[in-house]
Amino acid sequence: MERFVRCLDRERRFEALVRTDLFEMVRTYLVGFVLLSVLGVGWGESVRAQTPLTPGASLPDVTGALQRLNGASVSPRQLTGRNGTVFIFWSTQCPWVERYEDRVQALVAEYEGQGIRFVLVNANANETISAIRAQGKEWGDTVTYVRDPEATFARALGATRTPHAYVFGPARTLIYVGAMDDSPSAPGRVEEPYVRRAVQALVEGRTVERARQKAFGCALRYP
Numbered sequence: 001m002e003r004f005v006r007c008l009d010r011e012r013r014f015e016a017l018v019r020t021d022l023f024e025m026v027r028t029y030l031v032g033f034v035l036l037s038v039l040g041v042g043w044g045e046s047v048r049a050q051t052p053l054t055p056g057a058s059l060p061d062v063t064g065a066l067q068r069l070n071g072a073s074v075s076p077r078q079l080t081g082r083n084g085t086v087f088i089f090w091s092t093q094c095p096w097v098e099r100y101e102d103r104v105q106a107l108v109a110e111y112e113g114q115g116i117r118f119v120l121v122n123a124n125a126n127e128t129i130s131a132i133r134a135q136g137k138e139w140g141d142t143v144t145y146v147r148d149p150e151a152t153f154a155r156a157l158g159a160t161r162t163p164h165a166y167v168f169g170p171a172r173t174l175i176y177v178g179a180m181d182d183s184p185s186a187p188g189r190v191e192e193p194y195v196r197r198a199v200q201a202l203v204e205g206r207t208v209e210r211a212r213q214k215a216f217g218c219a220l221r222y223p
Helices: 002-039 095-114 129-139 152-157 194-204
Strands: 066-068 084-089 116-122 142-149 164-168 174-178
Touching: 066 116, 066 129, 095 116, 095 194, 116 129, 116 194, 129 142, 174 194
Parallel strands: 084 116, 116 142
Antiparallel strands: 066 142, 084 164, 164 174
């Protein structure tokens, strides 16, 4: 009888161990899945973007590819500013985009009066038009907010992330592409404000020293 009790006790401990290990394994997988999804690694059609546009290339002529929030078609070339244009791929869901809202507003406030136009582009197939319009309404007239419903413009540029910035000069030539800065999570720790430096170089008529940086953010979800 005593041997039977000991065997039963060992069996129960083994079952508990198996359940614990299984739980830990599932929890590890779920945490990893969530983190990778937020960072935009490995999922979505962004990996099938066209060859990325490189600094020195011209703004693609994709007439009618974009839509204003009222549904009217518009070309990227119709949205350019007098002294330059900053296109930023945006999202209603990405947490990294949310962290950059204040930084983009600060750029707009500083440079729009100097002939630099800022355009937010939403090319995500998994985001609703109602959510996009609501977000656009929050921005008001401070920036131009457009949809890229078929991701035609995104593919032409090779955009893969939100946020993903493209800075064009007055001649519609790409002078910078990539991340907004080097500190997505903490604006107070920015040491390399890539987009700001590119825009300042435009205003001063200088050449951008760092014309390309790897974009960081959530993956674009192409249709």
